[in-house]
Amino acid sequence: MGLFNIFSREKKERLDQGLEKTKSNIFTRISKAVAGKSTVDDEVLDSLEEILVTSDVGVATTLRIIERIQKRATKDKYLGTSELNKLLKEEIVALLQENNLQDFTEFSVPGDKKPYVILVVGVNGVGKTTTIGKLAYQFKKSGKSVLIGAADTFRAAAVEQITIWADRVGFPIINQGMGADPASVAFDTVKSAIARDMEVVIIDTAGRLHNKINLMNELSKIRKVIQKLIPDAPHEVLLILDASTGQNAFEQAKQFTAATEVNALALTKLDGTAKGGVVIGISDQFKIPVKYIGVGEGLEDLQVFNRVEFVDSLFN
Amino acid sequence: MFEGLSDKLDRAFKVLKGHGHITEINVADTLKDVRKALLDADVSFKIAKQFTDQVKEKALGQNVLTAVSPGQLMVKIVHDELAGLMGGEKADLLIKGDPAIILIAGLQGSGKTTFSAKLANYLKAKKGKKPLLVACDVYRPAAIEQLKVLGQQIDVEVYSEDSANDPVKIAKRSISHAKENGHNIVIVDTAGRLSIDEQMMDEISNIKSALNPQETLFVVDSMTGQDAVNTAKAFNDRLDFEGVVLTKLDGDTRGGAALSIKSVVNKPIKFVGLGEKMEAIDIFYPERMADRILGMGDIVSLVEKAQEQFDEEEAQKLQKRIARNQFDFNDFLAQIKQIKKMGNVKDLLGMIPGMGKAVRNLDIDDNAFKGIEAIIHSMTPEERVNPAVMNGNRRKRIAAGSGTTIQDVNRLIKQFDDTRKMMKMVTANKGKNMANVMRNMKNMN
Ligand SMILES: Nc1nc2c(ncn2[C@@H]2O[C@H](COP(=O)(O)OP(=O)(O)O)[C@@H](O)[C@H]2O)c(=O)[nH]1
Ligand SMILES: Nc1nc2c(ncn2[C@@H]2O[C@H](COP(=O)(O)OP(=O)(O)O)[C@@H](O)[C@H]2O)c(=O)[nH]1
Ligand SMILES: [Mg+2]
Ligand SMILES: [Mg+2]
Numbered sequence: 009m010g011l012f013n014i015f016s017r018e019k020k021e022r023l024d025q026g027l028e029k030t031k032s033n034i035f036t037r038i039s040k041a042v043a044g045k046s047t048v049d050d051e052v053l054d055s056l057e058e059i060l061v062t063s064d065v066g067v068a069t070t071l072r073i074i075e076r077i078q079k080r081a082t083k084d085k086y087l088g089t090s091e092l093n094k095l096l097k098e099e100i101v102a103l104l105q106e107n108n109l110q111d112f113t114e115f116s117v118p119g120d121k122k123p124y125v126i127l128v129v130g131v132n133g134v135g136k137t138t139t140i141g142k143l144a145y146q147f148k149k150s151g152k153s154v155l156i157g158a159a160d161t162f163r164a165a166a167v168e169q170i171t172i173w174a175d176r177v178g179f180p181i182i183n184q185g186m187g188a189d190p191a192s193v194a195f196d197t198v199k200s201a202i203a204r205d206m207e208v209v210i211i212d213t214a215g216r217l218h219n220k221i222n223l224m225n226e227l228s229k230i231r232k233v234i235q236k237l238i239p240d241a242p243h244e245v246l247l248i249l250d251a252s253t254g255q256n257a258f259e260q261a262k263q264f265t266a267a268t269e270v271n272a273l274a275l276t277k278l279d280g281t282a283k284g285g286v287v288i289g290i291s292d293q294f295k296i297p298v299k300y301i302g303v304g305e306g307l308e309d310l311q312v313f314n315r316v317e318f319v320d321s322l323f324n
Numbered sequence: 325m326f327e328g329l330s331d332k333l334d335r336a337f338k339v340l341k342g343h344g345h346i347t348e349i350n351v352a353d354t355l356k357d358v359r360k361a362l363l364d365a366d367v368s369f370k371i372a373k374q375f376t377d378q379v380k381e382k383a384l385g386q387n388v389l390t391a392v393s394p395g396q397l398m399v400k401i402v403h404d405e406l407a408g409l410m411g412g413e414k415a416d417l418l419i420k421g422d423p424a425i426i427l428i429a430g431l432q433g434s435g436k437t438t439f440s441a442k443l444a445n446y447l448k449a450k451k452g453k454k455p456l457l458v459a460c461d462v463y464r465p466a467a468i469e470q471l472k473v474l475g476q477q478i479d480v481e482v483y484s485e486d487s488a489n490d491p492v493k494i495a496k497r498s499i500s501h502a503k504e505n506g507h508n509i510v511i512v513d514t515a516g517r518l519s520i521d522e523q524m525m526d527e528i529s530n531i532k533s534a535l536n537p538q539e540t541l542f543v544v545d546s547m548t549g550q551d552a553v554n555t556a557k558a559f560n561d562r563l564d565f566e567g568v569v570l571t572k573l574d575g576d577t578r579g580g581a582a583l584s585i586k587s588v589v590n591k592p593i594k595f596v597g598l599g600e601k602m603e604a605i606d607i608f609y610p611e612r613m614a615d616r617i618l619g620m621g622d623i624v625s626l627v628e629k630a631q632e633q634f635d636e637e638e639a640q641k642l643q644k645r646i647a648r649n650q651f652d653f654n655d656f657l658a659q660i661k662q663i664k665k666m667g668n669v670k671d672l673l674g675m676i677p678g679m680g681k682a683v684r685n686l687d688i689d690d691n692a693f694k695g696i697e698a699i700i701h702s703m704t705p706e707e708r709v710n711p712a713v714m715n716g717n718r719r720k721r722i723a724a725g726s727g728t729t730i731q732d733v734n735r736l737i738k739q740f741d742d743t744r745k746m747m748k749m750v751t752a753n754k755g756k757n758m759a760n761v762m763r764n765m766k767n768m769n
Contacts, residue, residue: 062369064549067360132572132600133433133545163600164477165470172465217575250433254366254549256577277432280518281558282551305432305463 053078056096063285064254070294073099081275099318103292112299112312115146117208118243121210123201125209125234125241127194129227129264130248132215135276135302137166139248140210141173142310143300148177150209157197158183159190159230160214170212190214190226191233198237211242218263227268245270246299249290252282261294276302279309287318351383364740365617368553369578371587378606379405393644403614410583411610415567415592419447423456423502423510425535429528430543431555431561432516432664435571435597437467439543440513442597442605447509448480458498459484460491460531461515471513478602480505491515492530499535512537519558526570529562530646535693540565541594544581547574553588560589571597574604580617651744657700698726699736711737 053074060070064090076099117124126143128136137160144154156174158181160166167183173183182197194211201209213230215221247270249257264270276300278284287298298313382401386501417426426443428436444455457475459482461467468484475482481674483498495512502510514531517524532540542565544552559565568589570582573596593608645651667671700708702725707714714722714737723730 058369061363062550064551067363130545133435135433142618162468164473165466167470169464176465203553217572219576220574250545250547252431252545252549252551252555253547254552254577254581255364255577256366256547256548259576277518278550280431281520282549283555296555 013147017059036049043125045251052092058283060221064257064289065285066255066258066289069103069289072292073103076103097319100288101316103288105226112297113314114312115143115150117147117152121240121243123198123209123238124243125198125211125238126244126246127203127211127213127230127234128246128248129213129268129270130215131217131250131260132163134215134248134250134253135274136160136215136248137169137173137212138305139274139276139302139310140170140212140301141177142302142307144173144179144208144210145177145307146310147208148179153205154179154208154210155197155201155204156181157193157209157211159193159197159211161186161188161190161193162214166212166214191230194230194299195233195237198234198241202237218260218267224263224267227264231268244272246272246274247296248276249276249286250278250282251275251284251286253286257286258293259289261296265294265296270296272297272299274298274300274302275313279303286316287313291315351380351398355380360428361501361618362580362583365580365619366549366552366584367580367583367617368550368588371553371584374587375405375409375583383617389768402618406583406618407611407614410586410613411592411608415594415608417594418566419451419453419509421538423499423508425499425510425512425533425537425539427512427514427535427537427540427563428543429514429540429559429565430516430569431518431545431740433571434462434516434543434545435514436543437461437470437474437513438600439541439569439571439597439605440480440511441471441480443595443604444475444509444511445478445602446482446605448478454507455480455509455511456498456502456505457482458495458510458512460494460512461490461513462491462494467513467515474602479728481505492534495531497535502664519555525558525562532563539567541567543569543571543593544585546570546579546581546596547575547577548581550584552584556585556589563590565589567592567594569593569595569597570608574598578617578619579613582613583617589708608612646744649744653700653703653711653740656740656743657708660697695726695728695732696736699723699733702726711740 017303055069056077057074060073061067065073067318077095080095080099096100116196128140130136136263140156144156147154156170156179158167158170160170161184167186170181171183182193182200184193184196190213197211198209200206211230211234214223216227218224231242231245246269247261247264249260253260261270261273273290273296275284275287275298284301290296301311301313301318303309303311358379359372359376362375363369367375379402382405383398384547418424419426422696428440430436440457444457447453447455457471459471460668461471468486472482472484483494483501485494485497488494491514498510498512501507512531512535514528515524517528519525540563542556542559542563544556548555556568568582568585568591570579570593573579585591586593593610593613596606596608598604598606645655699722702722703714707722719730719733719737723733726733
């Protein structure tokens with residue numbers, strides 16, 4: 009870590025700050041659970057269970073983690089506080105690594121896709137529009153040209169909201185006003201990006217609950233329409249999840265994937281008291297990488313997700 | 325999807341069967357399942373534990389040889405306890421004062437602005453009030469514009485100040501504006517904030533002190549997980565709010581956060597949000613929420629739905645015909661109509677506790693009735709009343725007439741015979757439970 013450049017150390021500090029609450033909470037509780045003990049007994053495992061479940065990891069994943077710890081603990085006889093912390097961290101990282109997810113290190117898009125099309129989806133109020141604003145800011149900062157499609161034509165003042173972000177960051181948007189057909193906006197945006205030789209396209213969509221079939225079909229339609237222009241687009245379908253969401257996030261991941269072939273996740277609002285353990289659970293069950301995390305409402309408050317750093321921040 | 329609790333209890337009930345009393349040992353597994361179901365529904369870890377302890381206490385020593393089965397008894401205890409915890413008496417909005425002031429608070433994206441407008445619409449339409457909406461979110465891009473658009477949709481005035489950036493001042497001035505313009509209710513929409521954001525929490529408590537609202541409502545997303553307790557407690561510590569609004573219940577979340585919040589702050593849930601439209605607002609029904617959390621299906625709506633469609637007179641006639649063994653294909657057709665009127669058959673059956681699994685494994689679809697109806701329509705009046713006359717030739721004719729195969733016709737006639745037998749059983753067993761009927765039905769194939 010010591011040789012990391014200043015920029016990434018800064019990044020890490022922000023993440024640490026965002027996760028401070030979680031960290032100290034879990035840390036002190038584990039420490040309490042193992043204080044004065046040299047083995048992993050039922051009481052310790054019960055505490056671990058509580059810690060993981062209260063972090064929204066979910067019962068099923070928690071049981072898997074506990075099982076692993078139990079197995080390890082029967083091998084390694086003597087355990088103190090620090091060993092247990094290390095063991096727990098290792099097991100969670102290992103669980104995530106089993107899914108062979110690649111790690112992302114920076115805000116970048118593959119150079120061979122031009123324009124690189126990102127479709128942003130998710131339930132209501134999770135932070136789609138805000139994440140798009142922050143993401144566009146990052147791409148712009150790294151010198152990429154970005155065009156945004158205002159395809160949330162439903163929620164009151166949604167177009168105005170993304171327009172304000174556009175002014176703030178300085179990116180152009182394509183909009184057809186409220187009530188327009190979102191697929192048509194998406195089509196227009198991609199078409200225009202091709203004509204203008206833009207590098208990145210991000211399509212904002214209206215929030216929708218995953219159990220509403222018509223609205224999910226609308227997303228599939230947006231996807232199809234984009235493919236008329238670029239057969240292998242959208243290259244990235246980014247599902248936004250709110251860190252405070254509980255077990256329903258699993259159903260969201262499932263249904264949005266069924267409708268739009270989600271291939272990346274962003275987890276927002278990790279700057280709150282929500283533990284973010286939902287990432288562990290979802291990464292365990294879906295082979296979709298978590299790409300970004302949101303840690304605030306400002307321009308800079310988006311980070312590239314790094315599994316090891318994430319678990320580190322949780323337990324170190 | 326999560327396995328419904330009622331399914332689990334059905335399983336547990338096999339374990340419990342044969343024991344005369346509910347004891348520590350035979351109840352342990354059931355309680356484990358109850359606890360897991362609660363956690364899967366996002367009920368807070370601590371509260372799930374407390375709750376199962378409570379249920380255990382109630383259940384222990386209860387005699388299960390009485391009228392109901394052990395499974396049903398457990399379902400009842402769990403359900404009653406939960407419904408009790410969820411709320412008891414109805415909690416109405418306190419709309420006194422001139423103007424009455426309602427302050428809206430909560431996390432980012434929970435649905436505050438949408439709910440503010442819905443509430444204004446509700447009070448205007450249902451209570452004949454003249455509300456004023458106040459835009460105090462000066463942070464989120466286009467938040468004021470959003471409220472303005474909604475206000476226009478419902479034809480309610482929105483107070484906002486384009487150049488001011490102090491929500492406390494805006495809120496104060498809005499009250500004078502309301503007084504001057506004869507608004508008798510003021511609904512103040514505020515920015516989303518994290519409970520650990522000291523500055524923003526100070527701001528909202530300053531708004532509260534400045535306005536002294538009759539009602540402060542905490543708006544929370546029903547999909548919230550374990551964090552619900554922390555957030556609700558933190559907001560309540562600062563605001564001592566009067567009630568909770570549970571949004572986005574039109575999704576498929578089990579909504580355990582409702583129980584956690586209720587238990588932690590002991591404030592009533594006053595409204596629920598059921599969609600993005602301005603009309604998608606309802607008061608809160610504790611019983612229904614209890615069923616939802618437990619994954620037991622919405623028994624109440626089943627009963628209501630059935631009552632809506634149920635024709636008492638017809639039913640009595642039918643009952644008599646069954647008793648006299650006069651049930652015929654005309655009645656069968658009428659029954660199908662009745663069922664179709666009630667909506668999707670599978671959904672409907674799924675609402676009955678304990679039926680969840682049975683129905684899931686059955687392959688019922690509404691179109692299944694199409695063939696049946698066609699076959700019955702191809703029967704002569706005589707054949708409908710007296711099915712015994714349908715020999716091979718007649719069956720062939722019916723198949724041709726209805727565009728089905730002779731196997732389809734045979735199967736229907738067998739189904740009809742089975743149904744007739746089952747109906748006799750139901751009338752004979754009056755008072756016995758549904759599960760028995762289902763079991764007997766299965767054994768008939
Ligand atoms: N604290 C915090 N708030 C966020 C974050 N991301 C989004 N928000 C807020 O969540 C609310 C909903 O965001 P928005 O982008 O409009 O959600 P959308 O409906 O999914 O487009 C807004 O108030 C945002 O400022 C985040 O990472 N942290
Ligand atoms: N499906 C559904 N969406 C809702 C409900 N209430 C609010 N929303 C949506 O949730 C998102 C956030 O709502 P908003 O009122 O802007 O939240 P705020 O940030 O708390 O003011 C918007 O897309 C709303 O349309 C609800 O009850 N059901
Ligand atoms: Mg949006
Ligand atoms: Mg708002």
